[in-house]
Amino acid sequence: MSTSPTHPELGAGWLLGAVHRHIRSRWAERIRAYDVTPPQAAALRALASAPGLSLRELARQIEAEPINLSRTLEPLEERGLVCREPRPNDRRAHALVLTPRGLDLAASLTAAAAEFEHELATLLDPGFDQTVAWLHRALATLRTSEPSQPG
Amino acid sequence: MSTSPTHPELGAGWLLGAVHRHIRSRWAERIRAYDVTPPQAAALRALASAPGLSLRELARQIEAEPINLSRTLEPLEERGLVCREPRPNDRRAHALVLTPRGLDLAASLTAAAAEFEHELATLLDPGFDQTVAWLHRALATLRTSEPSQPG
DNA sequence: TATTGTTATACTCTATAACTATA
């Protein structure tokens, strides 16, 4: 992977970071209208598609630390979007569920996300989903890979 | 851009973040042997290829905030890798230059970076530089793009 | 007035360790 011509000493890691910050920032401003942050949006959307999970289960699903997810959910609960229902058989874990308003919001966020990602895909490669799919595969490969000296 | 199958409600932004953290972490551990952080490595390599810049000029070049770059350079100056030479004609800006040891380190880091990026490229697409180049173009496109509602 | 480097400060996201109450 060669370095970018405009930044000769900044490599793939740097470029990924720059892209990530940019995209995240755009996504954050897109959902600001709903008064949620990107982590909150992820939690809400995950809960909408898998209601009743415990906090740790949800954390596993979206690959967050339980403590961070806990703090992410806090303001959402205060706003009456998420509630922790007690479980009869285990009083440690609560069942996380969305309220009707939470469900509405999650639906809006999912629509916004679909639109946002479609816009990104269009920017990347208008009309050619194949290469976008390749980007996804590439990122998925890099995500867990263990770069090590070539033999 | 469709979402990842294993994380239905986590989109492109999340995936980019995950990849970025992973790659950054691997890179950080790779250069830990040299006792430098990724931002320090970027600054050192940039200074090696463009010596004599002022702090603000260097900051512009690597797209960092001057204050953050200032703090990045501080420990490097203490270790005798970078020094701020006074400029005769402008006593506000100093000329940043690498010491011989700093130059050695920068060379090692550049070699490590080339190796690291080559490993990433190999992971992505062994033997096919074209698609790697496409990834770079894709990231470069996304980097400054302004996603906006399609017409 | 404008610019350089810096101080002080804060924000976002993430992470580790240890506590408490349950099981």
Added chain:
DNA sequence: TATAGTTATAGAGTATAACAATA
């Protein structure tokens, strides 16, 4: 003893405002 949620705390990286010295 093991697990669930939480508290306290910390870290990296980034950012804004303003200030003193200098131009």
